[in-house]
Amino acid sequence: MPVSPSSAGAAIRLRDLVRRFRVRGSVTAALDGVSLDVAPGEIFGIVGRSGAGKSTLIRCVNLLERPDSGSVEVLGRDMLALDDAALREARRGIGMVFQHFNLLSSRTVAENIAFPLEVAGISRAEREARVREVLPLVGLEGKRDSYPAQLSGGQKQRVGIARALASRPKILLCDEATSALDPEITAEILALIRSLRDRLDLTVLLITHEMSVVKQICDRVAVMQSGRVEEQGRVFDVFTRPAHATTRRFVAEVIGHAVPPGTVARLPAPEPGEERRLLQVLFAGPHSTRAVVSEASRRFNLDLNIVSGRIDEIGGEPFGLMALAAYGAPAQLDAGTAWMRALGLDVTLLTPETLAEAAA
């Protein structure tokens, strides 16, 4: 099917999705006008608290859930316009991985992987070939005749991933795929998903309530709250410059608060004629933290106390986040801040309000 010009470039294109549920007379908008584009080959994360609408959104991609309004295009196909047979066919190109694995306990690993193919009427020989194809992809060659009860959580999820891959999809939807796993196994499964994306040219849309998952694996992220996308962008940008309060709280869970709670109360008061300002300084790129701090101190006659600091890396890009208690004459503080900004550093004045919001 030709790709319509409107969807050129996007593997998944969602526009103005609305989905309301009526429960005992009251209406919840699980999706309240969601639009996003997932580019081919990217790993796109949707993060949000429980009830934000993530599951409803991901289920709209393969139409397990039908939106009340809006449009869903996958690989250029208008999903809402497909008849039943065409929808079944389109769904085979969209694999799905679940939080609780959803394995059949009475079937072996190989039989679980082959099950959706069996339902789709694919021949025994072809099913067997697909099982042989996907088992090594997920590192389970030796487990084909094991039963789910004989597997660890991580192995069960590998079976879930193999089952999703057996229909040779181009799109992989991951619904809290690591939420039932401990952090070490989570890291392994995320690394597996990333390497499968690379090896099989997959486009991955995943939902999670954990920002650490987004940090480990995603290229871009959308932050959802109350059925709406509050913010979306490259993971590095969203982590280093979160624009919304919800995002800032998510980010703080992973990279820590700029200023540890209680620290401000312990800072000395400024001398007469001086001010104390709390500055958050973001370094992304070539700057050396120490050189900037000592040079600003010398040039502008400021006392700069480092209140907190960390260097981290997202997707191979390093950044540093530092909080400074800056003491000096107001004009010198202004000049020092302007100088740091002119160097390309991101300097934010932390106010009691921003600190309270971060601590909430």
Ligand SMILES: Nc1ncnc2c1ncn2[C@@H]1O[C@H](COP(=O)(O)OP(=O)(O)OP(=O)(O)O)[C@@H](O)[C@H]1O
């Ligand atoms: N089938 C349904 N019937 C009624 N309300 C629903 C249904 N599915 C979802 N909702 C409601 O829609 C809102 C969004 O739910 P959804 O499951 O999409 O959120 P979520 O972000 O995935 O949260 P969770 O991680 O808890 O599943 C919630 O208020 C939920 O109660």
